[in-house]
Amino acid sequence: MKIMSVLTLKNVTYKYEGARKTVLKSVDAEFKAGKVYTIVGKSGAGKSTLLSLIAGLGVSSSGEILYNGTDLKRIDRDDYRAKSIGVVFQSFNLLINATAIENIILSLNISGSREKDKKAYAYALLEKVGIDRETAERKILKLSGGEQQRVGIARALSHDPDIVIADEPTGNLDRDTAAEVLKILTSLAHEDGKCVIIVTHSRNVTTVADEILGINDYLQLFRLRRFAFRICPGQMSGSVVVDCTQSAINS
Ligand SMILES: Nc1ncnc2c1ncn2[C@@H]1O[C@H](COP(=O)(O)OP(=O)(O)O)[C@@H](O)[C@H]1O
Ligand SMILES: [Mg+2]
Numbered sequence: 001m002k003i004m005s006v007l008t009l010k011n012v013t014y015k016y017e018g019a020r021k022t023v024l025k026s027v028d029a030e031f032k033a034g035k036v037y038t039i040v041g042k043s044g045a046g047k048s049t050l051l052s053l054i055a056g057l058g059v060s061s062s063g064e065i066l067y068n069g070t071d072l073k074r075i076d077r078d079d080y081r082a083k084s085i086g087v088v089f090q091s092f093n094l095l096i097n098a099t100a101i102e103n104i105i106l107s108l109n110i111s112g113s114r115e116k117d118k119k120a121y122a123y124a125l126l127e128k129v130g131i132d133r134e135t136a137e138r139k140i141l142k143l144s145g146g147e148q149q150r151v152g153i154a155r156a157l158s159h160d161p162d163i164v165i166a167d168e169p170t171g172n173l174d175r176d177t178a179a180e181v182l183k184i185l186t187s188l189a190h191e192d193g194k195c196v197i198i199v200t201h202s203r204n205v206t207t208v209a210d211e212i213l214g215i216n217d218y219l220q221l222f223r224l225r226r227f228a229f230r231i232c233p234g235q236m237s238g239s240v241v242v243d244c245t246q247s248a249i250n251s
Contacts, residue, residue, distance in 0.1 A: 004069065005030040006162055006195045007054060009221075012063035014049060023049045026063070027221045029213060033162065036189045036196045038206045041215030047199040050215070051165050054197065055087055056080045082111045086156030088166035088185075092148045096141040100131060100151045103140065104158055111159040125154040129184050146177035153184055164188055166198045170205060182208045 012027040023046045031037055041047050052058045053065060056077040065072045067080060094103050104122035108115060115121045126136045129150040140148055149169060156164055166185060170178035186208050189196040198205060206212050213221050 004032075005066075006033050006068060007031040008064075008066040008069075009054075010064045010066070012053065012060045012065060014046075014053060014058070015061045016049075024053075024060075024215075024221075029221050031163070031195050031197060033195050034189055034193045035210040036186050036198065036208055037211050037213060038198045038200055038209040039213045039215065039221070040199075040201060040206060042201070045215040047215060048167055050221075051087075051167050051197070051199055054163070054165055055085050083159055084162050086159070086161035086164045088149070088152050088156045088164065088169045090168035090171040092140075092145075092152045092172075094140045094148060094151055094155070097139060099137055099139055100126060100143065100147075100154075101136045103151060104155055107155045107158045113159060122154075122158070125157055126151065128157070129154045130180075144177075145173050146180060149173060149177075149181050150184065153181070153188075157188070161194070163195045163197065166196070168200055168202075169198060170200070170202060175204065178202070178204065 007030070009027050009029040012024060013022060014024040015022050027050065039047055039050065049058070053060055056072055059073060059077075067075065067084065072080065094100075095106070098106070101119065101122050104125055105118050108118050108122065113121075123133060123136060126132075131147060131150050131154065135143065135147060140151065143151065149172075152169075153164075156166075164185065169185065170181055173181060182205060185196050185198065188194045189210075198209070200206065211223065213223055215221055
């Protein structure tokens, strides 16, 4: 049986309001449950813009983004954001003067969670990402970067979304900590069946992906093969990636 895509992008084009420049042009892509995707491309390529469209924060200028087969333009996007999507940020975006557990409970309250024992549920979420009770009771500003990102992931999971999107989630972390965070994100796909989409320009991040996509200078999305990176060592940015890719795909 063919697995239906959780998200399908069809001919998506995007231009910021009032801007002349097109940011994304005719983007087609399919994202499935249980898989980790990375999207690479140089700074300004449109990666964050693409994530914001997937997150339902922006609406494509033309084309369609289908969630389980239905165009996002035809569903309640507030509802979609509150229930179906979890977002992880590079700079964590947590309330730094509140504790980890308070951050999670706040998020549960905002998303209108019906969980009966929110505190117990929040502890369980934090434990899942490796935050013990003692750490959960500390203010965010007293946590390490790695711990903060774990809390960030727990918050993204608080409403049990189908899709987790992460914009440079390891950008502020050292290599070992980044690897731990990636392990958590990967397990969300491979063990919990979520669709995980990570935007990055870090080569280490792409190694965990089931599929790697790239945005090129023509503002389009390309599917890359893993080995595309092996044959082009050290060249992770923009058109270079795509040039490698195209030769890899054609070979
Ligand atoms: N709010 C905005 N209004 C107008 N242009 C924007 C806005 N946000 C981003 N852009 C432009 O869109 C392009 C893509 O940006 P972005 O998606 O942030 O790229 P990336 O995440 O790949 O670095 C850039 O040229 C950027 O300047
Ligand atoms: Mg960005």
